[in-house]
Amino acid sequence: MFEATVSTALRGVRIGRERWAALGVGTRDGVLAVLLAPVVFAPLTAPVGAEFGDLPTRPYDLPGLLLTAALWLPLTVRRRWPGACLAVIATAFAIRELAGYPATFASVGLYVALYGVGAHGAWRAREAGTAGAHGDGDHGDGDDGKGIRGGDVRGEDARSEGARGQGAPPVVGVGVGVGVGVGVGVVVASVLYVLFAIGLHGRGSPQGISDFVLIYAVLACCWAGGRAVRSWRAAEEGRRRAGVEAAMARERARIARELHDVVTHHVTAMVVQADAAQFVLADAPDRVATGLEAISDSGRQALTDLQHLLGVLNASGAGREGDRAPAPSPGTLGELVAHTRAAGQPVRLTEHGERRPMPSAVELAAYRVVQEALTNALKHAPGHPTHVQVRYGHQEIEVEVTTEPAPARGAVPAPRRAPVRGGGHGLVGLRERVGVFGGELRAGAAADGGFAVLARIPAGGGA
Numbered sequence: 001m002f003e004a005t006v007s008t009a010l011r012g013v014r015i016g017r018e019r020w021a022a023l024g025v026g027t028r029d030g031v032l033a034v035l036l037a038p039v040v041f042a043p044l045t046a047p048v049g050a051e052f053g054d055l056p057t058r059p060y061d062l063p064g065l066l067l068t069a070a071l072w073l074p075l076t077v078r079r080r081w082p083g084a085c086l087a088v089i090a091t092a093f094a095i096r097e098l099a100g101y102p103a104t105f106a107s108v109g110l111y112v113a114l115y116g117v118g119a120h121g122a123w124r125a126r127e128a129g130t131a132g133a134h135g136d137g138d139h140g141d142g143d144d145g146k147g148i149r150g151g152d153v154r155g156e157d158a159r160s161e162g163a164r165g166q167g168a169p170p171v172v173g174v175g176v177g178v179g180v181g182v183g184v185g186v187v188v189a190s191v192l193y194v195l196f197a198i199g200l201h202g203r204g205s206p207q208g209i210s211d212f213v214l215i216y217a218v219l220a221c222c223w224a225g226g227r228a229v230r231s232w233r234a235a236e237e238g239r240r241r242a243g244v245e246a247a248m249a250r251e252r253a254r255i256a257r258e259l260h261d262v263v264t265h266h267v268t269a270m271v272v273q274a275d276a277a278q279f280v281l282a283d284a285p286d287r288v289a290t291g292l293e294a295i296s297d298s299g300r301q302a303l304t305d306l307q308h309l310l311g312v313l314n315a316s317g318a319g320r321e322g323d324r325a326p327a328p329s330p331g332t333l334g335e336l337v338a339h340t341r342a343a344g345q346p347v348r349l350t351e352h353g354e355r356r357p358m359p360s361a362v363e364l365a366a367y368r369v370v371q372e373a374l375t376n377a378l379k380h381a382p383g384h385p386t387h388v389q390v391r392y393g394h395q396e397i398e399v400e401v402t403t404e405p406a407p408a409r410g411a412v413p414a415p416r417r418a419p420v421r422g423g424g425h426g427l428v429g430l431r432e433r434v435g436v437f438g439g440e441l442r443a444g445a446a447a448d449g450g451f452a453v454l455a456r457i458p459a460g461g462g463a
Contacts, residue, residue: 030076040072045105050093052215053200054207055100064101067092072106078116086113094196098203111222118226119233121185193219257429261368266302268378269343270295294342301339333370337388340374346385347374353392358459365433365457366390366399369441372430373401373453381451383407396439396458405449430455 020028039045060068070092074085093110197212207215277291337349370388377386381403391398427443434441439457446452 025079026077029078029080033073033076037072040106040108041068041104046103049103049105049107050110051097051103051107052207052212053097053100053203053205055097055200055203055205057102058100060101064096064099067096067099067101068104068106071096071104072109075109075112075116078113079120082113082116082119082121086117089113090192094199097196098199100203111219114219114222115226117185118223119229120226121182190216253429253432257433260429261371263302263306264372264375266298266305266339268375269298269339270302272345272378272382273298273343291344294339297342298339333367333388333390336367336371336374340378340386343378345374345378345382347377347388348386349388349390351390351392355392356394356459358397362397362437362457362459365437365439366397366455368433369399369430369453369455369457370401372427373403373443376427376451376453377401377403381407384450393459396456399455399457400452402446402452403450427453 023031058064071089074088078085089109090113093107096107193216197207200207200212273291273295277288277295333349333351337347340347370390374386374388377384384407385404387402387404389400389402391400427441431441434455434457437458439455441453441455443453444451
């Protein structure tokens with residue numbers, strides 16, 4: 001019973017926090033100001049209020065009541081319009097002090113407004129300038145609960161593209177303008193405070209110069225505290241933005257690598273098969289049908305692999321897991337070799353050791369190594385005998401693909417055409433993929449003049 005009560009209470013608190021966070025900034029500030037109004041305007045809390053001049057007091061009248069209300073109620077817009085909020089509260093506070101109205105706890109609104117200007121004033125100015133430079137006016141406020149979200153990749157990408165398109169000078173100009181504006185504001189506020197102190201002294205205030213300097217220091221600390229919070233919030237936004245951009249870069253690289261691995265092999269096989277079919281069209285037309293059938297098979301396999309890739313990349317999860325084709329693995333290398341052999345490349349596969357369960361990412365990496373090596377053999381050494389060896393160890397899986405320097409006897413020579421160019425993601429992408437698991441990949445000329453690709457991938461102790 002007790003646990004159920006606690007669980008219900010915690011759920012209610014969580015729901016309340018979510019609903020409170022869903023409210024706008026102005027609504028939340030307004031609700032807080034109204035809820036605290038009975039406390040700050042109560043006679044019981046009046047002695048706690050700020051009083052700078054210590055002048056003889058006068059009874060409240062209608063102007064005094066309005067000035068007292070103006071000390072607190074403008075805080076409803078302290079984050080939306082912090083400068084205007086401070087201007088109204090500071091003016092009301094100065095007039096009340098010079099007029100000698102009684103102290104009130106609502107006067108602490110001056111401290112809150114100073115903090116608000118420091119925390120939100122320059123932030124709003126920079127936010128508006130950055131939005132103009134990036135072409136997006138909704139960056140949110142740290143207190144709004146609308147900061148940069150890691151999942152908002154598309155919006156963040158648009159802002160990044162906008163920044164690159166507009167360049168850095170607008171943002172730098174905004175920063176300089178904000179700094180100048182802050183400096184001018186501090187000077188103006190200081191001058192007004194000096195005039196206020198002179199006015200209190202003229203009205204007979206017993207405070208001395210040191211007292212006014214101390215009061216000024218307290219007010220400055222309120223504003224500086226807000227500035228410190230603003231700086232911290234800006235640094236947090238920068239870290240979030242950098243994290244999002246880094247995640248986007250990694251995701252782009254991963255997608256590019258996957259697309260390269262999936263598409264290049266099958267497209268290369270189809271190009272080689274089509275070229276070979278044209279070459280034998282006159283002398284052996286019966287072999288053209290076999291080539292066209294191989295091209296069709298390669299295209300279907302490419303579509304199957306692309307469907308699997310799109311299913312993996314689908315973040316919405318709309319497709320059912322059972323609808324996706326299984327991920328490639330060393331167990332499907334026989335099919336890969338068969339497709340490559342159908343494209344006219346003499347390939348043989350040899351497996352050593354007992355295949356053990358291992359993480360799917362490791363299996364996919366081994367498969368991609370073989371796929372890329374066979375793709376390169378098709379592109380750069382068509383008709384050359386190629387040997388694929390896979391060795392299964394206790395701690396690692398080793399893949400070696402060697403291509404002989406001379407074409408096999410009876411192989412159909414490749415027509416002289418422009419070479420099939422890759423996208424630059426091949427061996428470099430494989431090294432990155434293998435390096436993720438702490439493995440290594442070597443590729444280069446073999447001792448007999450051929451070409452060899454060797455990859456060792458730690459199996460991670462099985463999966």
